[in-house]
Amino acid sequence: MTAPPPPSGAVIVTGSGSGLGASTAVALAERGYRVVASVHSRDRTAGLDALLARSGAAVEVAELDVTDHAAIPAFVAAAAARHGGLHAVVSNAGVSGVDTFENEDLASYRRTFEVNVFGPVALLKGSLPHLRAGGGRFVAVSSIAGVLGLPFQESYSGSKFALEGVLEAFAPVARRVGVAVSVVEAGPMSTGAARVADWDRVLAGAGPYTKVLRRYLDNAIAWRAELPGMPATQTAAEVAAVIADLLGRDDPPFRCQTAPDTRRLVARKLADLDGAAAGAVTGGWLDPVPFGTVE
Numbered sequence: 001m002t003a004p005p006p007p008s009g010a011v012i013v014t015g016s017g018s019g020l021g022a023s024t025a026v027a028l029a030e031r032g033y034r035v036v037a038s039v040h041s042r043d044r045t046a047g048l049d050a051l052l053a054r055s056g057a058a059v060e061v062a063e064l065d066v067t068d069h070a071a072i073p074a075f076v077a078a079a080a081a082r083h084g085g086l087h088a089v090v091s092n093a094g095v096s097g098v099d100t101f102e103n104e105d106l107a108s109y110r111r112t113f114e115v116n117v118f119g120p121v122a123l124l125k126g127s128l129p130h131l132r133a134g135g136g137r138f139v140a141v142s143s144i145a146g147v148l149g150l151p152f153q154e155s156y157s158g159s160k161f162a163l164e165g166v167l168e169a170f171a172p173v174a175r176r177v178g179v180a181v182s183v184v185e186a187g188p189m190s191t192g193a194a195r196v197a198d199w200d201r202v203l204a205g206a207g208p209y210t211k212v213l214r215r216y217l218d219n220a221i222a223w224r225a226e227l228p229g230m231p232a233t234q235t236a237a238e239v240a241a242v243i244a245d246l247l248g249r250d251d252p253p254f255r256c257q258t259a260p261d262t263r264r265l266v267a268r269k270l271a272d273l274d275g276a277a278a279g280a281v282t283g284g285w286l287d288p289v290p291f292g293t294v295e
């Protein structure tokens with residue numbers, strides 16, 4: 001039996017120049033969607049170019065800075081006009097960072113929220129007239145950090161919580177005007193996010209947090225980067241396939257985790273009425289490794 005053809009209309013994927021965005025754009029093109037791969041800058045598309053060369057699939061590449069809110073309505077309208085409507089938007093563009101709470105300044109919070117919260121909100125606002133017209137979908141790439149606050153990633157976690165809060169509030173309303181809104185909660189991926197150099201910088205300036213940060217990093221090394229309760233690292237291609245499957249569903253859920261261990265962690269948090277279970281998971285990453293638990 002062959003799969004039904006994908007619906008007509010464009011699928012915009014933001015932040016497609018690298019990482020998960022590039023993999024998602026290519027995975028959707030391979031399934032027959034008309035993909036508008038929106039990239040932050042045409043000068044940084046090496047990740048996308050390499051995947052396209054390997055795949056043979058075709059996407060339309062267009063430049064969009066998701067913090068340029070004024071440009072979004074015209075960008076979306078032009079994509080819809082070129083492709084006979086707008087079927088879906090995958091809001092993937094995002095930034096992350098690590099720091100101690102005391103060292104990260106508010107300007108850094110604002111930069112993170114500009115890309116991870118206000119960008120997707122502006123994108124959804126600009127897309128809705130087109131999505132409503134054709135019963136479309138809006139899928140935002142969140143993270144386990146959208147449900148579980150991660151140590152030394154306060155601004156990132158806060159931004160993904162905010163994103164999920166806005167979309168959770170709007171999703172049932174959107175459904176009643178014919179638009180499905182979903183968030184995709186991924187665990188760690190082997191993409192651009194946390195870099196060793198960033199941790200070295202944070203550790204060098206950690207001051208009173210040096211001991212607890214050192215222990216966190218040592219624990220990550222001791223458990224070979226698989227802290228207890230932390231989902232296993234996935235490739236961008238694996239997560240992209242989950243997003244493509246979600247877009248193909250007749251009745252997509254609001255929350256979608258990208259792997260069974262991610263689902264278990266999110267389930268634990270969502271049933272955690274007093275916050276103790278979440279604190280036990282992430283707090284445990286900051287304590288000495290119990291004797292005999294590491295191979």
Ligand SMILES: NC(=O)c1ccc[n+]([C@@H]2O[C@H](COP(=O)([O-])OP(=O)(O)OC[C@H]3O[C@@H](n4cnc5c(N)ncnc54)[C@H](OP(=O)(O)O)[C@@H]3O)[C@@H](O)[C@H]2O)c1
Pocket residue numbers: 014015016017018019020021039040041044064065066067092093094095096115141142143144186187188189190191192193194
């Ligand atoms: N990596 C992980 O472990 C992980 C885990 C869970 C969720 N996520 C989420 O997955 C998504 C993709 O991240 P990734 O890991 O694939 O990292 P990535 O390779 O750094 O991809 C992020 C993309 O967003 C683009 N971008 C940044 N600011 C932008 C802006 N203002 N306008 C338009 N595009 C912008 C970047 O373009 P430039 O590089 O050209 O700026 C880049 O192409 C993010 O939402 C992230 O929060 C990541």
